[in-house]
Amino acid sequence: MNQPHMQKPELVCPAGTPAGLRTAVDAGADAVYCGLQGPTNARNFPGLNFTPQELSQSIEYAHEKGAKVLLAVNSFPPAGRTQEWKDSIDTGVQSHADAIIVADIGMAQYMAEHHPDQRLHLSVQAGASSPEAIKFYCREFGVKRVVLPRILTVKEISDLHAEIPCEIEAFIFGNIGMMAEGRCSLSSYATGLSTNMDGVCSPASHIRYENKKDGSLVSKLGDFTIDCFHCGENAGYPTICKGRYDAKTRSGYYAFEEPVSLNLTRLLPDLVQAGVTALKIEGRQRSRAYVKAVVHAFRKAVDACMEGREPEMDTLLALTEGHRETQGAFRTKAWR
Amino acid sequence: MSKSTAELTIGPILFHWPVETKRDFYFKIADEAPVDTVYLGEVICSKRTPFFEPHYEEVVTRLENAGKRVVFSTLAEVTGKLDRKVAQSVAGGAKDFFVEANDVSALWYLDGHPHAIGPFLNVYNEDTLGFLARKGARHVTLPPELPASAIAALGKEAKSLNVSLEVQVYGRIPLALSARCYHARAHGRIKDTCRFVCEEDPDGMDLKTLEGESFLTINGIQTLSWPCLNLMNDMEEMQNAGISAFRLSPHSHDMIQTARLFRAVLDGEMDAQKATAHLKEIALAVPFSNGFYHGREGYKWVDTGVSFLSR
Numbered sequence: 001m002n003q004p005h006m007q008k009p010e011l012v013c014p015a016g017t018p019a020g021l022r023t024a025v026d027a028g029a030d031a032v033y034c035g036l037q038g039p040t041n042a043r044n045f046p047g048l049n050f051t052p053q054e055l056s057q058s059i060e061y062a063h064e065k066g067a068k069v070l071l072a073v074n075s076f077p078p079a080g081r082t083q084e085w086k087d088s089i090d091t092g093v094q095s096h097a098d099a100i101i102v103a104d105i106g107m108a109q110y111m112a113e114h115h116p117d118q119r120l121h122l123s124v125q126a127g128a129s130s131p132e133a134i135k136f137y138c139r140e141f142g143v144k145r146v147v148l149p150r151i152l153t154v155k156e157i158s159d160l161h162a163e164i165p166c167e168i169e170a171f172i173f174g175n176i177g178m179m180a181e182g183r184c185s186l187s188s189y190a191t192g193l194s195t196n197m198d199g200v201c202s203p204a205s206h207i208r209y210e211n212k213k214d215g216s217l218v219s220k221l222g223d224f225t226i227d228c229f230h231c232g233e234n235a236g237y238p239t240i241c242k243g244r245y246d247a248k249t250r251s252g253y254y255a256f257e258e259p260v261s262l263n264l265t266r267l268l269p270d271l272v273q274a275g276v277t278a279l280k281i282e283g284r285q286r287s288r289a290y291v292k293a294v295v296h297a298f299r300k301a302v303d304a305c306m307e308g309r310e311p312e313m314d315t316l317l318a319l320t321e322g323h324r325e326t327q328g329a330f331r332t333k334a335w336r
Numbered sequence: 337m338s339k340s341t342a343e344l345t346i347g348p349i350l351f352h353w354p355v356e357t358k359r360d361f362y363f364k365i366a367d368e369a370p371v372d373t374v375y376l377g378e379v380i381c382s383k384r385t386p387f388f389e390p391h392y393e394e395v396v397t398r399l400e401n402a403g404k405r406v407v408f409s410t411l412a413e414v415t416g417k418l419d420r421k422v423a424q425s426v427a428g429g430a431k432d433f434f435v436e437a438n439d440v441s442a443l444w445y446l447d448g449h450p451h452a453i454g455p456f457l458n459v460y461n462e463d464t465l466g467f468l469a470r471k472g473a474r475h476v477t478l479p480p481e482l483p484a485s486a487i488a489a490l491g492k493e494a495k496s497l498n499v500s501l502e503v504q505v506y507g508r509i510p511l512a513l514s515a516r517c518y519h520a521r522a523h524g525r526i527k528d529t530c531r532f533v534c535e536e537d538p539d540g541m542d543l544k545t546l547e548g549e550s551f552l553t554i555n556g557i558q559t560l561s562w563p564c565l566n567l568m569n570d571m572e573e574m575q576n577a578g579i580s581a582f583r584l585s586p587h588s589h590d591m592i593q594t595a596r597l598f599r600a601v602l603d604g605e606m607d608a609q610k611a612t613a614h615l616k617e618i619a620l621a622v623p624f625s626n627g628f629y630h631g632r633e634g635y636k637w638v639d640t641g642v643s644f645l646s647r
Binding site: 082190192241243246249250253 | 423424463471509546
């Protein structure tokens with residue numbers, strides 16, 4: 001059953017670089033999100049992100065095409081180094097970003113105090129997964145939209161929507177982390193670089209692939225083996241929560257999650273009905289070709305949904321990690 | 337050397353221990369451990385909470401009669417209905433007991449009542465600390481991945497805010513939380529049908545790499561380090577930086593003796609190297625780590641004069 005009153009959701013797409021931003025905008029993104037170079041956002045990878053000047057020019061480009069730009073300043077500044085994060089926020093505001101996305105309470109407070117008129121979004125990295133937590137952020141800092149952790153079912157999102165005073169943005173496609181966002185020190189445990197403070201999970205500088213005598217390929221993060229691939233297996237990027245391990249009860253199993261991609265195309269109508277106003281695609285680290293294909297496919301899928309048609313899946317399936325997709329937490333509680 | 341005014345605390349039991357074990361543990365802590373504060377409450381899994389409910393009263397009485405301060409810690413991750421009910425029942429009790437908030441939802445229920453902030457709520461910088469202090473935080477236990485430099489900067493700020501700071505100095509290091517139960521998963525189950533298999537592992541379940549190297553520890557929805565944090569040798573520096581309380585995270589081995597060793601180091605009655613050697617004899621049969629404090633990989637032991645213990 002289609003709802004005639006369903007509000008058309010905003011399609012929020014990743015932009016790792018200025019060129020990537022233009023690609024996403026041209027492919028039909030309603031909004032793009034990006035970060036400045038350095039540790040102030042959660043995708044601090046070499047070759048990625050924007051200089052202040054690039055940000056300003058990119059925002060101009062997006063605005064001309066009718067798209068919004070959301071600036072992520074969503075890592076956690078360690079004490080003694082907060083100025084760099086505040087500078088990033090100021091840069092975003094001065095460049096006319098449509099919203100600043102933060103996770104840290106201190107930075108949310110900075111926004112509320114110094115830029116009370118700037119639209120503020122709460123990052124997934126804040127891990128606000130209950131109505132009370134979200135209401136707290138809304139009341140204290142004037143948060144206008146929460147990006148929900150990828151751990152809620154559609155039913156739970158719907159219940160949540162009824163209880164909170166802000167918009168909901170939900171991930172619909174891309175990499176899914178199993179750990180509560182913003183509270184995971186696994187990568188820093190193995191590499192010394194912190195996802196929260198340095199903005200990088202599984203940094204490329206700490207990754208190695210080793211060929212074994214038996215022909216298998218071992219992937220390592222720091223000193224630790226994360227997975228071992230035999231002939232015919234696609235070797236994945238070594239992320240701790242996607243690795244295979246041995247426990248006393250099971251061996252060689254994905255102890256946390258299998259290396260699958262989130263794909264909620266089939267659930268789009270349900271999500272919109274549940275009150276989700278912005279649909280987010282993960283992948284600022286992805287290539288322009290990938291972004292173009294995904295954004296284009298989702299533009300069509302969202303438009304199809306709004307017209308009551310069945311969205312096409314084939315393109316998106318081919319783009320998912322290891323060609324395997326999951327509806328993750330969204331469909332049922334059984335994944336827990 | 338004069339006795340230190342620094343406090344020693346017992347953090348909440350992170351693992352799922354049988355009710356009697358837990359009760360006896362607290363009785364023994366009350367009677368024998370040289371600690372000032374004991375944190376009670378289930379912080380990992382809301383499903384575990386009903387078991388110990390009938391015993392809080394006697395445990396609190398015993399601890400308070402022994403001169404220990406009792407603090408109730410809230411759930412670290414609050415998502416579902418049961419989580420919310422549990423969080424509300426603990427944080428909503430702030431009029432009656434001192435509460436440690438481990439999640440932002442607890443701040444909503446606390447509504448400005450004086451409280452503590454637990455290590456699962458991200459306090460990385462002065463701005464966050466200042467905001468929380470204005471909202472009623474009186475005592476804050478810092479996240480375990482913070483390096484010494486950030487701890488020192490927070491120590492300075494805390495003084496002017498009249499907030500006291502605590503740092504975990506012993507026990508496996510909390511690294512991550514998930515909505516999925518990894519204990520259940522290891523047993524081919526899901527969270528709803530877990531049958532509390534986590535009770536089998538009083539110090540968590542080892543997770544090894546495919547090459548057989550011990551790596552992580554699973555505790556229900558939580559992932560911890562495999563090595564055991566030991567910051568005995570860094571407590572003096574932390575005290576000078578403004579940290580006034582040190583947390584021991586409970587394990588199944590002799591925590592009384594563990595507390596005595598840490599107390600002896602704080603009071604200058606034993607040097608950290610000697611105490612660490614004693615600790616090694618009674619602690620979990622795993623290496624010690626101190627990497628996070630020294631700005632390194634969390635699993636690592638950075639040589640601070642007791643290098644013979646490195647992995």
